[in-house]
Amino acid sequence: MFKGSIVALVTPFKGDRVDEAAYKKLIDWQIHEGTSGIVPCGTTGESPTLSEKEHEQVIELCVKAVGKRVPVIAGTGSNSTSEAVSMTKHAAKVGADAALVVTPYYNKPTKKGIYLHYKAVSESVDIPIVLYNISGRTGRNIDPELMAKMASDFKNIVGVKEASGSLDQILRIKELCPKSFFITSGDDALTLPILAIGGIGVISVAANIVPRDVAAVIDAFNKGDLKKAQEINLKLMPLVRALFIETNPIPVKKACEMMGLCNGSLRLPMCDMEDANMAKLKQALSSYGLLKKESKSKGPMVAAL
Numbered sequence: 001m002f003k004g005s006i007v008a009l010v011t012p013f014k015g016d017r018v019d020e021a022a023y024k025k026l027i028d029w030q031i032h033e034g035t036s037g038i039v040p041c042g043t044t045g046e047s048p049t050l051s052e053k054e055h056e057q058v059i060e061l062c063v064k065a066v067g068k069r070v071p072v073i074a075g076t077g078s079n080s081t082s083e084a085v086s087m088t089k090h091a092a093k094v095g096a097d098a099a100l101v102v103t104p105y106y107n108k109p110t111k112k113g114i115y116l117h118y119k120a121v122s123e124s125v126d127i128p129i130v131l132y133n134i135s136g137r138t139g140r141n142i143d144p145e146l147m148a149k150m151a152s153d154f155k156n157i158v159g160v161k162e163a164s165g166s167l168d169q170i171l172r173i174k175e176l177c178p179k180s181f182f183i184t185s186g187d188d189a190l191t192l193p194i195l196a197i198g199g200i201g202v203i204s205v206a207a208n209i210v211p212r213d214v215a216a217v218i219d220a221f222n223k224g225d226l227k228k229a230q231e232i233n234l235k236l237m238p239l240v241r242a243l244f245i246e247t248n249p250i251p252v253k254k255a256c257e258m259m260g261l262c263n264g265s266l267r268l269p270m271c272d273m274e275d276a277n278m279a280k281l282k283q284a285l286s287s288y289g290l291l292k293k294e295s296k297s298k299g300p301m302v303a304a305l
Contacts, residue, residue, distance in 0.1 A: 001071050001097065002130070002159060002182060003200045004036030005215040007207040008044035010253055011058055012262035018054055020061055022262040027065045033211035036201065038066055039100055041075035043137065044205050044249040049267040055087060060094045073130060077102030081117045085124045098128040100161060105138040111146050122154040129156050134163035134186060144169060148176035161186040161203045167193055174198045188240045192233045195221050205248055206240050209255050209290060242284035245277045255281060259290055
């Protein structure tokens with residue numbers, strides 16, 4: 001259910017509203033291009049700047065647009081436990097297949113606080129809960145021992161999106177957690193190494209613009225064709241670096257606009273790229289062949305701009 005390339009989907013805006021038509025086109029294209037799952041309202045979807053009403057709107061829209069073709073793993077995390085519980089309950093109610101719940105950010109809870117936070121969320125719903133461990137944004141790491149305890153104590157905590165950047169930590173998670181507990185990469189640059197030590201896929205930023213190639217890395221690896229996986233991965237790396245030249249999702253949103261996938265407008269405090277970085281992003285997209293007038297993929301290259 002959670003294997004392969006899962007896209008952390010951008011949220012297109014039209015003026016001060018969510019662009020529902022463009023969002024539906026993005027979802028159809030992603031599934032056509034081989035994406036294995038959709039994450040609405042993640043960091044890449046600018047969840048911190050969505051109102052509660054918009055958050056619910058986007059998740060419900062995603063569930064309906066996907067129509068059970070692939071799993072929907074709704075981003076429902078918050079630094080407020082009650083808010084995370086409320087959003088997770090809503091996601092379950094409207095038919096999301098799972099919830100992706102980030103460690104509470106800014107308030108820097110203790111290990112006990114993290115445990116109690118996830119306890120409250122997991123006990124509020126029956127759908128699977130995927131932990132999202134990204135200490136660079138939250139200020140708190142879920143250490144392997146705590147992760148193993150939560151995976152053991154709460155039956156619907158089934159896996160983790162690991163963005164700690166530590167392969168050693170991921171190996172420790174594999175050692176301590178139940179065999180059924182899965183690890184998916186939360187860092188496009190580390191997807192192939194994480195697959196090599198037991199990961200099952202990626203929740204990807206790059207898949208917003210090159211879904212077929214991100215999926216192909218995982219497919220080749222799973223088929224035992226490591227050489228092909230390495231070749232595609234090496235091709236992806238300059239593009240991946242360009243997508244993180246400024247804070248995510250600024251570059252990927254602008255890349256989507258350059259490719260005609262959706263409007264690239266952002267909400268403050270996210271803002272337009274610096275000119276020098278914009279030039280580097282454009283060069284990376286051009287070198288990859290993504291700014292050609294014609295595309296081999298029959299995607300929504302004329303989606304709502």
